[in-house]
Amino acid sequence: MDKNIIFSPKQLEVIYRPYDYTFDVLEGTPRSGKTTAAHFRLADYYSWCRDTNHLLVAYNQEQAYRLFIDGDGTGLMHIFDGLYDIKHDEHGSHLQLHTPTGIKKIYYKGGGKSNSVGAITGMSLGSVAFGEINLLHMDMIQECFRRTFAAQDRYHLADLNPPAPHHPVIKEVFEVQNTRWTHWTIQDNPIITEERKKEIYEILSKNPYLLQRDWFGKRVIPSGVIYSMFDLEKNVIPKLEGRKIEMYFSGDGGQGDATSIACNIVTRHQGKKRTYDYKLNRVAHYYHSGNDTGQVKAMSVYAKEIKKFILWCEKTYEMRRTEVFIDPACKSLREELHLLGISTSPANNNAHDVNGTSKGIEVGIERLQNAMTNEYFVLVEQENNEYDHYNFLKEVGMYMRDAKTGKPVDADNHSLDECRYSNNYFYKRYVL
Known part of the structure; x- marks a missing residue:
């Protein structure tokens, strides 16, 4: 020392x-x-x-x-x-x-x-x-x-x-x-x-909220936080409930930026308005940030660690995956996974979505907000520290809109982007 x-x-x-x-x-x-x-x-x-x-x-x-x-x-x-x-x-x-x-x-x-x-x-x-x-x-x-x-x-x-x-x-x-x-x-x-x-x-002065919190150290009301409806009481459960229907993975990759992959399990429950309701359970999370840790990994290394994560999830929850969705911009990560025998599909990143006056990413954000509000989306507590929800919980309270433009700030959103991808699939398959 x-x-x-x-x-x-x-x-x-x-x-x-x-x-x-x-x-x-x-x-x-x-x-x-x-x-x-x-x-x-x-x-x-x-x-x-x-x-x-x-x-x-x-x-x-x-x-x-x-x-x-x-x-x-x-x-x-x-x-x-x-x-x-x-x-x-x-x-x-x-x-x-x-x-x-x-x-x-x-x-x-x-x-x-x-x-x-x-x-x-x-x-x-x-x-x-x-x-x-x-x-x-x-x-x-x-x-x-x-x-x-x-x-x-x-x-x-x-x-x-x-x-x-x-x-x-x-x-x-x-x-x-x-x-x-x-x-x-x-x-x-x-x-x-x-x-x-x-x-x-x-950097901080470009956003009034971040300036007050991370420069002056003040407790400020994060009025621009996008997923402010996420509730630690209602959207977090201690164990998986319901009948398991499908397991799939969603991911977003980077080298300096974080690489984030989530394991998602859809469960079926007795319905309130129809015969069955479905829930999207985020059960495990692989996350690594080169910028935060100072250790930038090659995409081939990420691919090996992600394969290990996928196989661990399948063994732990006794299910076989149906899909591995990766952001279409992460071509190198997809190729490295293919070399290891992990087939992937391009994630729906909302690039072409339109819903009324909402376009693109805003459509996906609204869907995930609704899933949180209606408690279709839940985190299932994970005992394995390596794959728990620590990084998701940090991001969900920080991802926000620019005070001037009203658009989402491209920061603190790596796990939330792939979460949006997973919910897009869930929404179209089980909610519509």
Whole structure:
């Protein structure tokens, strides 16, 4: 680990402030340095606290490890370099730290699903750190606070980008706990150069919503969010229900941009207005972004990983696929899949659709909006972290319209594009 890390005044204040609140919330823009401060704040706490067991929780276990333990080079494993082991016991995987006050077990778990709370039932914890707390299931959040009631040095920490002003985590968690809230912007990150700040500002300033949220770090009402009707209560179910009718895949590809492939299962149910109703169940998701990870993969590599994903889905759900729809613009991905024996068809990307005054992509958007509103479209919670819905859930709250033109902004839409493709097929085959 780099021993010459430069901290901003705000980072230093957060790391060394007294522990006179039981809950520190670090909320602000991406690239603001808040998570790095969280790493060192936690390391300080673990070094002196008297409790042995602690928890790191994010949407899934992989995210918990990435956000807190690795942390892009400043996480706990780097701070405690040479003083930790990765272990596993009856409570799960954990980072075992050797500290001046004895061994500390830092468990890391996923908390984004309805059954996540079962992973910590019966545990007694000294502290909990929440990564992207606004993406976690509320039952898991509340149970985490209960698990620390008997702690000797009770403490909690959360970081998040600004949620919508009405997000339940604000009233049900932040305003209930003994909370100290700290606001962050990109100005609080000492490693971001003035040149890079200018570049980021110029990008964000083109959209008033993004400027307020990702530059000023404000909670703003995302009036332009396209799929604002998506409901975490109504459009997410814990397990597949109904009679399975068909499995098919939909995909959109890129190298710098994300490659996104979803497994879709159509189920049949007793109808309300007709004999049978059908639902489009998004059960699993392959997603990789070269820009986000810094690792750009060749299309041949994507094709091999997608084939593995397809075969895993078929085995897991005991079905054979009928179709693999890929965006017609992704010719290279289709060719690579064909070489591996995976036949594909061009997805209906709405290029030629007209419905009243709506044309093109707007037709597909309206169809998917209706499917969400009428609960024909649902996410089925996925236990396999590699193929869960983390990236879809991040995009669905960010994909929006340009405030000036009213047209969809071509960003945060990779999984939503292929979701639209899958719904186009579902709509024409099972709804019309």
